[in-house]
Amino acid sequence: MITFVWAEDENGLIGSKGNLPWHLPADMQFFKKVTLTGDVVMGRKTLESIPNPPLKNRKNIVLTSKHDLDFKEGVICHSKKEIMEEVKHSKKPLHVIGGVSLFKLFIDDVDMLYRTVIHDSFEGETYMPEIDYSEFELIEEEEGTVDVKNKYPHTFQIFKRK
Numbered sequence: 001m002i003t004f005v006w007a008e009d010e011n012g013l014i015g016s017k018g019n020l021p022w023h024l025p026a027d028m029q030f031f032k033k034v035t036l037t038g039d040v041v042m043g044r045k046t047l048e049s050i051p052n053p054p055l056k057n058r059k060n061i062v063l064t065s066k067h068d069l070d071f072k073e074g075v076i077c078h079s080k081k082e083i084m085e086e087v088k089h090s091k092k093p094l095h096v097i098g099g100v101s102l103f104k105l106f107i108d109d110v111d112m113l114y115r116t117v118i119h120d121s122f123e124g125e126t127y128m129p130e131i132d133y134s135e136f137e138l139i140e141e142e143e144g145t146v147d148v149k150n151k152y153p154h155t156f157q158i159f160k161r162k
C-alpha cells in the first residue's frame with residue numbers, strides 16, 4: 001500500500017525556503033504515528049529539511065539524481081523503479097512524505113491520503129500538486145486541538161481511494 005502524508009495550509013502551501021512554513025508539534029506527532037507503520041520515501045530536498053535524519057525506526061528512502069549523496073543511514077534511489085525494487089518484499093505501507101516531485105511521481109499509485117489542513121495562510125513557494133479528490137473518499141476527520149504550542153486551527157483527514 002502506498003500513502004501520502006503531508007500538511008498544507010488553506011491555499012495548498014507545503015513549503016517555504018526549504019522548510020515547513022509553520023511550527024505545529026501536534027502535526028509532527030500525527031506524522032510520526034502514521035509513518036512509523038511503514039517505510040518512508042522522500043525527495044532529496046525534503047531529506048535536507050529534516051533536522052536530524054534519518055527519521056528513526058523507519059526505513060528512509062531518498063530519491064536523488066546525485067551519485068555522491070552521503071546518507072548511510074538510509075537507502076538512496078535514483079528512480080521510481082529502484083524505489084519499487086527496494087520495497088517489493090515489504091509487507092508494510094510505503095509512505096510518500098514529499099516533496100512535490102515525489103507526490104507527482106506516485107499520484108497514480110497512491111491508495112491512502114493523510115492530509116493535515118492548517119486553517120491559516122502562510123508565505124512560501126512550494127505547493128502540493130493537484131489531487132483529484134473525486135477519486136478518493138474521506139474516511140476519517142478529526143479537528144486538532146489549539147493550545148499554547150499549537151496556535152493554528154488544523155484538521156487531520158484520512159482519504160481512501162474509491
Ligand SMILES: NC(=O)c1ccc[n+]([C@@H]2O[C@H](COP(=O)([O-])OP(=O)(O)OC[C@H]3O[C@@H](n4cnc5c(N)ncnc54)[C@H](OP(=O)(O)O)[C@@H]3O)[C@@H](O)[C@H]2O)c1
Pocket residue numbers: 005006007008013014015016017018019020042043044045046047049063064065066078079080097098099100101102126
Ligand atoms: N508540508 C509538508 O507536509 C511537506 C512535506 C514534504 C516537504 N515539504 C517541504 O517541501 C520542500 C521540499 O520539497 P521540494 O518539492 O522542493 O523537493 P523534493 O521533492 O523533496 O526534492 C526534490 C529533489 O528530489 C530529487 N528527485 C525528484 N524526482 C526525481 C527523479 N525522478 N529522479 C531522481 N531524483 C529525483 C532531486 O534531487 P537532486 O537534486 O539531488 O537530484 C530533486 O531536486 C521543503 O520546503 C519542505 O519543507 C513539506
